[in-house]
Amino acid sequence: MASVPATRLFRSLVVPVTLLLCWEGISRAGWVTPLILPSPTAVAIRWVAYLTPLEPFDAAAGPWWRWALSGELPHDVFTSLLRIVVGFVIGAGLALPLGLVMGARPLVYELFNPVLQVLRPIPPIAYIPLAILWFGLGNPPAFFLISLGAFFPVLMNTIAGVRAVDSIYLRAARNLGAREGTLFWRVMIPAAMPYILTGVRVGIGVAFIVVIVAEMIAVNTGLGYRILEAREYFWSDKVIAGMFTIGLCGLGIDLGMSRLNNRLLRWHRGVEG
C-alpha cells in the first residue's frame, strides 16, 4: 500500500521532468537564443533572486520574517493578491445579494435581466479605457476591473442556484413553521450554496486573469507589472519567473477554494469530507 502514493508521485512528475529536461537540452545546445527561450536553470536562478531580499539581514530593522519577505517577489505577490481580494470582495459583495434577490423574485429578475444580458458578454478588459478615464491610474481602476470580472460569474451562478432550489425543501420548511426570513437564510442560501461556490471559484479565476492585465496598464507594482517591466529590459528569464509565480499563486488559490468547497459542501453528494 505504501507504494501507491509513491507511484502516483512518480507518475505526476514524469511529464514535467521530461519537459524540463528537453527544454534545458534545447537551451544548452544553443538551438535558441536565451532571449527567446532562457534555460530552466537560468529561470530558476532568476526566480530565486527575485524571491530573496535585496538588503542583507539587519536585526535592528525588524523581525527576521519581515526581512525574509522583503524581496521583490513576496511584495509583488502580496500586492496582486490584495488587489484580487479587494476587487473580488467588491464584485462578489454586489453580485451575491443581487443574485439572491433576482433568483428569488421573478419581478426583480425581469427588471434587471435585459441589462445584465447585454453587459455580461463584455470582457472586463474592454472596460480598460473607461476604467482609466473614470478612475485614473493606480489601484482604483484595477479594483474596478477586477470587481467587474468577479461580478458576473458570481451573479449568474447565484441566480441559477436560487432558481434551482428544489421547491420541496421550501414546502418542508414552510410546513415546519418557517417564515420568509427563515426560508431565505436557512433554506434558499444553503441549498444554492453549491452553485454560489462554483460562481465564487470562477469569479476568483477571472479576477486573477484581470489583475494581471490591470497591472500591465494602470499601476507600477504587482506580478503583471513585473512581467511587463522585465520585457522592457529583455529579461526573458524574469518574464518566465514571473509567469511561474502567477501559476503558483493560481494553484494556491484553487487549492484553497477547493478545501473551502469541501468544507462547506461536505453534505453534498459526491464531495468527500
Added chain:
Amino acid sequence: MSAPLDGGVAAPAIRARGVRKVFCAGGREVVALDGIDLDVAPGEFVCLLGPSGCGKSTLLNAVAGFSLPSSGELTALGKPVTGPGPERAMVFQEYALFPWMTVERNIAFGLEIAGAAPERQREVVDALLAKLGLGDFRDRYPKDLSGGMRQRVAIARVLAIDSPMLLMDEPFGALDALTRRSLQDELLRIWAELKKTIVFVTHGIEESIYLADRVVVMTYRPGTVKRIVPVGLPRPRDPSSAEFNALKREVTALVMEEQARHQADEAHATAD
C-alpha cells in the same frame, strides 16, 4: 397536545365539504378534486387510496395548505385551512430532508425556528433518536443514510414539533418491502403511543388495510370519494388472515374499477 375527547362527539380533526380543485394544464382545465366530503376524527388513522391521478395527493396538499381548494369548505383542527402550518406536519415520499443539515439539525429544525432553547432541542432530539433507532446517525448527513433511515429522520422531524396531525404522502412508496413493513409497524407503534391523527396517502392496497382505521377509496379524475371502507380488524393485523384478504378483495375490486378508467383515459390521450 390534541383536544381532549369527551363523550365521543369531538369536532373532526379534518372536515371537508364540497372540496373542489381545478388545475390549468396546457390551457385545459383539469378537475382534480370534485365534491369531496370527508370527516377525519381526532386520533384516527385514515388512508387515501386510489390509482395515480385520483387526486389523493392533491387532497393531502390541500389539507397541508400547500395548494388551497378552488371551492368548498376545508377545516383542520377547527380552523379553515389558509396555508401551511406546523400543526399539520407533512412527511413526503421524497423525504425532503435538508441535505445540508445533519440528522440532529434536521430533527431540531422545527423547534429551532420556533425559538426553542438549545437544551430543549437536545432533549427532544435525544428522545426521538432513541425512539426511531437513529442513535448512531446523529451527526450524519442525509446523503449517507439509506431510504428507510431517511424516512425515519423525516418522521422524527415532524414528531419533534409535536404536531397533532401527520399528513403522509406515500411515505414508504420508495422503500423495499421489508423496510416498508418495519416502518409501517413503527408508525403504528408511534400512532398508538402518541394518539396522532394520521392521513396517509398510498396506492398500496395491502398497506392501506394494514394501517388504517378507514380506507378512503377515491375515483379517478375527477377525484371524488368512491367509498369509505372501515377496517374493523384488531391490530396487529395479519395480512395472511381470511378477514384481511376478504377486505383486500373488496378494496382491490373498487380500485381496479378506477384503474380501468385511468387506463382508458391514457389510451384515449395517446390516440389523440
